[in-house]
Amino acid sequence: MSAIRGIILFAHGSRDERWRAPVEAVARRVAELDPQARVSCAYLELVQPDLRGAAETLIVQGARTIRVLPLFLGMGRHVREDLPRLLDDLRALHPAVEFTLAGAVGEEPEVIELLARKALES
Structure with a gap:
């Protein structure tokens, strides 16, 4: 049996509940693309779960x-x-778990390309 892969989508957070919708939509899409992966959203502030809570859920x-x-x-x-x-x-807290940090998505060439194309739409 292969190891379970956890993915945390980490965002800033907002008091406005509607702000979470796109983050949670990305999480749903990740789960659709890879049903074996476990995905959770985490927020720096104002919204739960925070990073620790999301990580602990995935570890469980x-x-x-x-x-x-x-x-x-x-x-x-x-x-x-x-x-x-x-x-x-x-x-x-969890030395048996390997945590890796990806770069900010906005610096990825594919995201820059998508944003540029969105800016040019009429």
């Missing part, structure tokens, strides 16, 4: 590798400083 489900994907347009302070610190805390 059997995930032993967890990839954190920041749904941010760029590598601002939250992604550069706050998120690595939160991951260090998780690594200390």
Whole structure:
């Protein structure tokens, strides 16, 4: 049996519940594309679950590798400083789990291309 892969979609958070809809839509699509993966959303502030809560849910489900994907347009302070610190805390709490951090999605060439095409739509 292969190891269960966990994926956390990490976003900033907002008091407005509607703000979560696109993040949760991405999570549903990930689950559709790979039904074997376990995916959870996590938020830096204002919304639950936070990163620790999302990670612990995935660990209870059997995930032993967890990839954190920041749904941010760029590598601002939250992604550069706050998120690595939160991951260090998780690594200390769960040394048997491998946590990896992806780059901010907004810096990926495919996302830049998509945003440019959206800007050019009439």
